[in-house]
Amino acid sequence: MEIRGYVEEHRERFLSELVEYCRIPSVAAAGTGLEEARGFATEQLERLGATVTPLDVPGARGPAILGALGPASAPRTLLIYNHYDVQPPEPLDEWDSPPFEPTERGGALFGRGVADNKANFLSRAQAVEAWLATRGDLPVRILWLLEGEEEIGSPSLPDVCRQHGHLWSGADGCLWEAGYKDQAGRMVLYSGLKGLAAFELTARCASSDMHSSWATLVPNAAWRLVWALATLKDRDENILIDGLMDAVAPPTPAERRFVEQIPYDDEAFRVAHGVPEFVTGVTGSDALMRHLYQPTCTITGLSSGYSGPDMKTVLPSVAVAKVGFRLVPDLTPELVDEMLRRHLLETGFEDIEVTTLAGERPAPGQVESAVVRSALAAVEDVSGVAPVLWPHMAGTGPMYEVCAQYGIPAVGFGTGYFGSLVHAPNENVRLADYFEGIEVASEFIDRFASITGYRPM
């Protein structure tokens, strides 16, 4: 309760710090405000007594930093991952208040980056401040990794981890960047992420487009691409690439239990998105199991020939598809890359050019880890509402690079809510969630310091 009192007492200053941080237009895509935002975060950490180390790597637009605080002799080390960059604010005319003039309205603070990811960073920093002010020394060592390129796909992070990962590779758990509350007011936690492998497939059949009357004789790149794609996945959503599904690990019984506890109204979701039926006709918790534990093979883009109004009698010489795979353990981008190329060779599509666009390994959820159990307990204790645990999220992020490759279990929770409009105009956090988040973070530190079990034992 001393934490709650401290938060009440410093409410105005805490909020004004958040406003100050959100005023900085640290858009990684545009390369603006990154140094200023990094300076703000560095100063926050240094005020808490942290030693802040720049994690320089060549070519970084938004260099990472590592703050170290708390007793070096503490028995446990908590890694925290946040980012100081934000999404571009466009489209500007859809904002009800300017994106970089944080504005309080109806109990929420509106501004670009407030939910993703500035309120999460700052509520955690203020939790440490409250702890230090009310309870003395931190009970854990904290290593705080902040990067400035998350919103452009963390291009420098693999290099940062390769060169500097030894600085945090021994951490006992990681508090991941963010989290949110659902419509029922339950905080949603997660402990892993899917991976990603993305490719461009190109069919080329002639040196230039020709008149479509030649389709009798001249191969059509669009057809060639369609036939090649049709060998990758069938109408019943079976991925046909040899060996790919063999690498998919089933969920553990514990994961299955957590998934079954996730409240999920698939009918409401389908209505909201205009989807008459989910693929394969799956419903209920089977749908969630599929969502979390199955890989995907997705055409994200198709283009060939003429696509304007009416028609042109053209025989396309080039056709391009973008194909993305969401990866679950034990699929890796390297494995999918190799399997996809071999599949095209073996099915007679050796002429299809494959360009690798992106790759990120999955980070398996660790539902029985100390960091997850500490988070679940802290949330329920502070808010009085049992949280929901997603063993992992269906999205992708650099959790493998930062945590999983070192065997560090991770948990994500934070100060957003279902209406935070992350990446969209009018991004916001509710102030009540924000101040509660400070308490949750503080309680989480307390729990993590004393919990026994997986990894901290």
Added chain:
Amino acid sequence: MEIRGYVEEHRERFLSELVEYCRIPSVAAAGTGLEEARGFATEQLERLGATVTPLDVPGARGPAILGALGPASAPRTLLIYNHYDVQPPEPLDEWDSPPFEPTERGGALFGRGVADNKANFLSRAQAVEAWLATRGDLPVRILWLLEGEEEIGSPSLPDVCRQHGHLWSGADGCLWEAGYKDQAGRMVLYSGLKGLAAFELTARCASSDMHSSWATLVPNAAWRLVWALATLKDRDENILIDGLMDAVAPPTPAERRFVEQIPYDDEAFRVAHGVPEFVTGVTGSDALMRHLYQPTCTITGLSSGYSGPDMKTVLPSVAVAKVGFRLVPDLTPELVDEMLRRHLLETGFEDIEVTTLAGERPAPGQVESAVVRSALAAVEDVSGVAPVLWPHMAGTGPMYEVCAQYGIPAVGFGTGYFGSLVHAPNENVRLADYFEGIEVASEFIDRFASITGYRPM
């Protein structure tokens, strides 16, 4: 020989008339110069003694006209089809002289529309002039149909034919708009055209694009479209639409003989267009037979999701393909339309929306008709070089509307050559071909007046 002498004598005026006609920027797509070009053609026909009737239909941008000349009592009637509109001249900076300032260079006249279709019209008109001046009354009745919307797909022509077709439906043969000489100096004739049916296929799976992590559950419009397309034609180029191939009529023995006589270097063609191998591996005269007597099912456009640089993790809610069919007898656009829709229903793709974009019936070649035999004889007689007859062309035009629906056999020949750059910058005709074309047209009229056989008998 009296015709040749007359042409020699009036060479300068004939050429200046062609220059004058080609100065008129009668671009149907832009709606410019159409009235002026129609006026020029009308005046040319009236100078020959023709009665010119406007063939008005509502909404026509470039109204058609019908000139009638020669004795109404002549035993035979020749229909001539030309158009007074031209393609847009763009890209302008690729022209060596301005497109609407006709320029003589290296024995050729350069200008937009000279080959397609102004030199053809005018050489025929000048042939009639030469005949009248040197031989007296025309030996045939001539009905001369000119339209002004050919380069935008002849949108008014079906209405023109419906309302006014009775004016020419009794014609004994038709001289079609154009033709060319090949690299060996042989005039290339043809007597039919393929038809066309074009559609837009649209798959819709959700009310908006979604994050690609939802691909586990939410149907992907791009996949749906790919699977639907893959049911239309297999990798071996077999069109799989039920009943479609049953409607394809085989060539007659006479047509087969003409195709076997067409000189055709498929290796040179493949090298020129960067095509390692024709579809199904076909070569030589088998390739030509396939080109002329097989229908096509061609993807002319594909679009879905994100197609820019790099990637976006998007799950496309909409995917669109444009699909065009080239039709041989006895396929009609109406038949293909019905078969395609039924095919999608029967293969479980009732969700794919089908929009009909265009339809044109094929005009079967009539290789044994009087009009074709007259043309073959006239060309060989005037030029001393045996022509090549393509029973029909692989392209499409309104020959069904104008001729085939009334059972009028047609032949195409004209004053272009392999280097005429039709529809491209630096369009041109060789002047020697042009003046020879006047003689060929005159000789053709003579032959057609006296030949016996199919239709004129």
